[in-house]
Amino acid sequence: MALPQQHRLKGRRVFDRLYRQGRRFQGPGLLLRVLAAEPSLLPPGTPLSGTPSTPPTASPWRCGIVVSSKVSKLAVRRNRLRRLFHDQLLRDPPAPSHPLWLLITLKPGCLERGEAQLLGECTHLLRQAGLLLDPGGQGGEQARDQ
Numbered sequence: 660m661a662l663p664q665q666h667r668l669k670g671r672r673v674f675d676r677l678y679r680q681g682r683r684f685q686g687p688g689l690l691l692r693v694l695a696a697e698p699s700l701l702p703p704g705t706p707l708s709g710t711p712s713t714p715p716t717a718s719p720w721r722c723g724i725v726v727s728s729k730v731s732k733l734a735v736r737r738n739r740l741r742r743l744f745h746d747q748l749l750r751d752p753p754a755p756s757h758p759l760w761l762l763i764t765l766k767p768g769c770l771e772r773g774e775a776q777l778l779g780e781c782t783h784l785l786r787q788a789g790l791l792l793d794p795g796g797q798g799g800e801q802a803r804d805q
Contacts (some may be wrong), residue, residue: 662745668723668760670702677723677762678742682785688769688777691784696721718747720753720790722761729767740765740777747778755780 661667668674681692724744726737744763753761769777785791 661765662722662748665718666748667720668721668762670700672700673760674723674762676700676758681760681762683755684787686784687700688703689780689784690764690766691781691788691805692764693788693790694760696760698758718758719755720759720761722748722753722763725762725764727765727767730765731770736770743774743778744781747781751782751791753785754792755790759790764781 668677676697677692677694681694684691684693724741726740728737731737753759763781765777768769772780782791
């Protein structure tokens with residue numbers, strides 16, 4: 660299942676800004692970049708949130724998943740990985756204290772790791788960035804602010 664429009668990261672300027680200024684969290688198979696949201700960089704016509712029946716509000720997070728052809732030459736595999744991470748983000752969404760943009764980049768060779776390992780690494784990196792609660796109930800970003 661794909662991410663809803665309100666959580667999708669779109670636009671060349673947005674990705675360029677994330678690549679240049681995003682805070683990096685690195686694992687063996689993934690790279691997570693995090694940056695405070697700047698809605699002015701989103702392409703025109705990008706919905707902020709909601710549906711036609713609900714008023715638009717700023718989404719707490721938007722995410723892009725980058726899977727290059729160096730990861731797999733087969734588009735079917737790349738799209739499957741992308742859907743896998745979309746499902747993970749919808750099942751266990753990040754809970755930032757302010758609107759953030761996330762960019763998850765899969766590294767070449769990550770297919771050698773199992774899907775469960777990749778999803779576990781993603782969860783670990785989101786916790787490291789302070790966007791998910793630790794199993795003990797402690798949140799990275801929330802715990803640091805107290």
